Amino acid sequence: xxxxxxxNENNIVTGVSTLSGxxxxxxxxxxxxxxxxxxxxxxxxxxxxxxEPVVPEPTPNLTPVDxxxxxxxxxxxxxxxxxxxxxxxxxxx
Numbered sequence: 424x425x426x427x428x429x430x431n432e433n434n435i436v437t438g439v440s441t442l443s444g445x446x447x448x449x450x451x452x453x454x455x456x457x458x459x460x461x462x463x464x465x466x467x468x469x470x471x472x473x474x475e476p477v478v479p480e481p482t483p484n485l486t487p488v489d490x491x492x493x494x495x496x497x498x499x500x501x502x503x504x505x506x507x508x509x510x511x512x513x514x515x516x
Contacts, residue, residue, distance in 0.1 A: 426454040
């Protein structure tokens, strides 16, 4: 069996396949059987090496939340939902 990394035009791995035969395409990179290459890795054609993708740290939401405003919005939503249920009951839905 032959293990290949499939890369796109930006040399980013889009998939890894195990095939029964040899493939000779510029977008298919032959791997060692024990290689652990994941989609998203970057292939460096000059060195023949793969580098793991850099996942940016999530940025915290810095928007201040006013708890009183949140409470007012939740209460308004509750009133609307209650009115909708009463209307549905009144018209028999």
